Amino acid sequence: MAVCEGEGVLRLKRETMAIPMLRAAMISHSQSQPLIHSISAIYETAKRRKRVVFSSSSSELNPVIRSEVSFCVGTCLIPHPKKVNTGGEDAFFVSNYNGGVIAVADGVSGWAEEDVDPSLFPRELLANASNFVGDEEQVNYDPQILIRKAHAATFSTGSATVIVAMLEKNGTLKIANVGDCGLRLIRNGHVVFSTSPQEHYFDCPFQLSSERVGQTYLDAAVCNVELIQGDTIVMGSDGLFDNVFDHEIVPTIVRYKDVAEAGIS
Numbered sequence: 001m002a003v004c005e006g007e008g009v010l011r012l013k014r015e016t017m018a019i020p021m022l023r024a025a026m027i028s029h030s031q032s033q034p035l036i037h038s039i040s041a042i043y044e045t046a047k048r049r050k051r052v053v054f055s056s057s058s059s060e061l062n063p064v065i066r067s068e069v070s071f072c073v074g075t076c077l078i079p080h081p082k083k084v085n086t087g088g089e090d091a092f093f094v095s096n097y098n099g100g101v102i103a104v105a106d107g108v109s110g111w112a113e114e115d116v117d118p119s120l121f122p123r124e125l126l127a128n129a130s131n132f133v134g135d136e137e138q139v140n141y142d143p144q145i146l147i148r149k150a151h152a153a154t155f156s157t158g159s160a161t162v163i164v165a166m167l168e169k170n171g172t173l174k175i176a177n178v179g180d181c182g183l184r185l186i187r188n189g190h191v192v193f194s195t196s197p198q199e200h201y202f203d204c205p206f207q208l209s210s211e212r213v214g215q216t217y218l219d220a221a222v223c224n225v226e227l228i229q230g231d232t233i234v235m236g237s238d239g240l241f242d243n244v245f246d247h248e249i250v251p252t253i254v255r256y257k258d259v260a261e262a263g264i265s
Helices: 081-086 109-114 120-132 143-152 246-254 259-263
Strands: 016-018 021-023 072-074 077-079 090-095 101-107 159-167 172-178 182-187 190-194 199-201 221-226 232-236
Touching: 072 259, 077 081, 077 090, 090 120, 101 120, 101 232, 120 143, 120 159, 143 159, 143 172, 159 182, 159 232, 172 182, 182 246, 190 246, 232 246
Parallel strands: none
Antiparallel strands: 016 077, 021 072, 021 232, 090 101, 101 159, 159 172, 172 221, 182 190, 182 232
């Protein structure tokens, strides 16, 4: 059974917005800076095994044969005003494993009509995903498999849409998406890639569920995109993309050099 909402089109659909923002940028070996506070990536030459994180402008880059990238992340969770006390119904997690992993899940609020807390399922789902993310034997750094493992380990009643993005250090971003959470890739001030929502019909998205007839990892839309220096990724629930459009997101993002600042703007 898919539990869907019957709200009008002009509203904060599913009540919350989870908005992780990520940027890949090249760096030099001259100034040290914590990853969470910088727009940074990781350079590693063949002669240097130890990973060190730095921050610099592009004009300060030293020539290297090969670079590796990772995420710098800024996040923001904005509950609907009526649900501030409960923290809303979205969930997300960020991991620095490999090049970086980020996921957003959106609890389906129709479950509240059954006296079920819609936030429990997405929170448990992503807690499980966070636990499995470094298990190379079971997950093999594959977002679709990660969704399968996390879903199988989730026992809360409810359902959620979910998107997972996993960055390889060579710049390949692997994405698996079930439902209408979304991702935008912004490059040089333009959206150059976006995911497409999956819906049974209007306002009833594909969703992982505690019910057997819900969708599974096999229904996920899967794709890979190649990132380059300076790319910014915006991921969020439909509460973001239904209310803030690409032409509004882009100028907000490009104003900031630090994605952490952009996340709370």
